[in-house]
Amino acid sequence: MAQRGIREYHGKKMMARHLPTYLGDGFGYDGKIVLVDRHTDWAQLKEENPWLGKEPLVAKPDQLFGKRGKHGLVLVKKNFDETKAWIKERMGKETKVGEITGTLTHFLIEPCIAHDQEYYVAIKSGAEGDTIYFSLEGGINVEENWEKVIAIQVPVLEGIEGVDVEKALPKDLGKNRQMVATFLVGLYKMFADLHFAYLEINPFAIADGKIIPLDLVAKLDDTAEFCAGKLWGDDIEFPAAFGRELTPEEQKVRELDALSGASLKLTLLNPDGRVWNMVAGGGASVIFADTVCDLGYAKELAFYGEYSGDPSTQLTYEYAKVVMDLMTRKAHPEGKTKALIIGGGIANFTDVAKTFTGIIMAMKEFAGKLKKVNTRIYVRRGGPNYHEGLANIRKAAEDLGLPIEVHGPEYHMTRIVKDALQA
């Protein structure tokens, strides 16, 4: 994978845990924040976090979407019982946010702290280095006033040590200038050490010599799990985008993907679709999906997926089962044939015979169901042991009575898509 969004709660918890390392104990963020879901034991929550009963509170959903205020999803300055009632009323409810409908499942609660000035900070990673953005005028209108945002470049090799952050900050900051500079340097160091890909605190405030992050958006580079995972904390999670909760099948494929060095992906698009692309390769899989769409059949594309990196026979079998299970649950609504496209380019090192053995095992298991939904199979593949793989899959399909067309590298890669759609 790569850059993935995390909850505001986890981002703030990391700030509370790690900022003291960079800032010293003098000032920072106290980390008074809790995350609640439908399993939360409210009595226990209050016992473990006594401040919940003492301070006025803020509550909002924590599910990777913004503009919560605009959608009436921020509760301000209420006591514990009022907050609890407000959350309970919304928990598990389908809610429309912009174009997307999803279920509210996670909320965060923090103290409501009085403050004056709201600042903006964001750190973004890019090819040439990271950029720290800062503005005296934080809040929802920061994008409209982008000319007031200053950008501080942090070059890749030199790092933050070579940058005079305080000098770059606006003089209008007054007495807070040095403190904000120290904070930004600390925040940047955390950003780098924890392999953040994006971190935005909009807005943050300063009150009583403490940093108050009011709203936070963050993405981590999840490939850094092996070296930064401990710093992220045990409870870190990468939730699916709002309204895009993983189906059990997508979840299953994600788990299979994590099992080995091979790569397996599946995103369900339209379970009623006619075209089921089971394609090998990160590059080829995109081209097969493109071709279906270019030919005007985007609506018939059932899912996007890929398998690559020489997956074992067993792993390919598990993946093929998920695909075949999904595609055989019901017949096409208009009674059309379904196309199972077993496609791919010419592999460099993935053993075609081995991976096809896995597909054949699944095919045998699902033969009856595949026939029931009127499946036609189209194969195009090359690479190590492809002769054997192609011969095996042809024979297996013929023995099972499944209609199949099989091609090697002599056939243009995506021509089977046309063949399938025009059958």
Next chain:
Amino acid sequence: MKRPDYLLFDRDTRSIIFGMQTNAVQRMLDFDYCCKREKPSVAAIVDPGRTDTFKCFYGKKEIFVPVYPDLAVACAKHPDADVLINFASFRSAFETTKQALDQDQLRTIVVIAEGIPERFSRHLRALALRRRKVIIGPATVGGIAAGAFKIGNTGGTIDNIVSSKLHRAGSVGFVSKSGGMSNEAYNIISRNSDGLFEGIAIGGDAYPGSTLLEHLLRFEANPAIKMLVCLGEVGGEEEWRIVEAVKQGRLKKPLVMWVTGTSIKYMPKGIQFGHAGAKADARRETAEAKNQALREVGVIVPASFDDFGQAIKHTFDKLVAEGQHKPIADVDAPPIPMNYKEAVARNLVRRPTNFTCTISDDSGDELVYAGHKISKVISENYSVGEVIGLLWFKERLPKWAASFMENVLKLSADHGPCVSGAHNTIVTARAGRDLMSAVASGILTIGPRFGGAVAGAALSFKAAYDAKMTPDEFVASMKQKNQKIQGIGHLIKSLKNPDMRVVLLKKFAKENFPKTPLLDYALEVEKLTTAKKDTLILNVDGAIGVLSVDMMYGLGWDEERIQSVVDSGGLNGLFLLGRTIGMIGHYMDQTRMKAPLYRHPWDDVLYDLPPQVK
């Protein structure tokens, strides 16, 4: 030899492989052989903590590639190597690539691992730029300079290399992110032009070590390359830099390009395609926007990937028609002998076997003893006697026969420390030798005088019985030949002081065997011999020997089969197997007590030498 900046690889390029990637090395050498390179492209392998050599094929001949424990040593020993192919895992690739960047002689570093954190990849690129080196990858299969140098697993098997004309240089420069698609593209290019000159897969990560444009600019500078082909991808700004370069006239050669990922607009927002970098965050990053912009500056952009090959063909034919290029001729590649293992897998060869085994098979999923899977043996609780039956006689014995064998094992398991087998075992153990040596020295004493008379007794008693000799005739004939009857006689035991082991065996046989003809015959013989001397009894070896034959009679085997067992001498195995239990015991006993070296006392030896010579 100094190569121009635009040329990363030629027919003399030598490389170091980081990681024990034997398949990749072999594939590189097969490619080298196919291209008729003078020297193999792999100079050395680095495998941390290991000093070794790796034996591989160069054509039919086997050659050695040295294996070094670290990169600096490998570089020092092979100053001609200027490419490192780094197969280190995503956990260690950052550190090892940094080390490689510190080696002055290395110009090009290929990073294969997928899943290197983006900050690390970015850092590596910055270091490489500063040191004027090129990183290909991460998350790539590498690339290929046709007819010259192949990176690792690029291009797949040798048949594909040859069918895509990669064993000789063509005139097309290709670059893409995807490794799988680059191989596909070499195929397409070979069908629609005179073939590839060089192809690079920069990898699917967001921050590749080198960019599409950088490689295109290299190709632009290379006079051997006449046209450029590139596959771009949704996500990132890289294709826009190509648009700029074309606009600025930095890329002048005909460029056929297609940006994949046009389907992303039909996908849920934020979908992650197979490549980490394939993710459109803005309109500019979509495939449509990029394809359109490329088309507008004069790049040849087909209507879809389906027409990619056509666009290449059209462009190439135009170059030829305009007289700007003369197509490069095809060259035959020397055939690479197929590996024996692969030929077997593909049913292409056969050869006579040197060995035959008819009792057990470990070549399948599960161990099998004479047709009985080991899982059956365990789940159905076969006795040791039954297992012996499977491996010695290839059949599951009935309970009475299996029990007989087990009884023999039990009562021959040991006979105290003073018999020759145990004694030797003890002396050897005390000399500090290991279990195998101690038990072997004990076993070596088994023979006609000690424990090894079982087979001999079975043989001679059965021969007499088969010849229908009366016991009298048998004893007389043996006396006439001046031969002892094997299985008769004991040092101390006698009719009055019988050997309990023989008593038990006889009792068991009488109660459980269907018949005991040879035992009965031997007991008649015993009557005659004990009449001459009290200790000439049927001893334990004799009893085991004749009863083993009776067991086979009872099993209803035909004469030929029984005789072959007797003739083989294998019946001594019952004693050998049983007594091994005791010898192992004696070994463990001595080592447990830490018994010191045994030296026999002088006064127990009669020294009777010839008189001393003066």
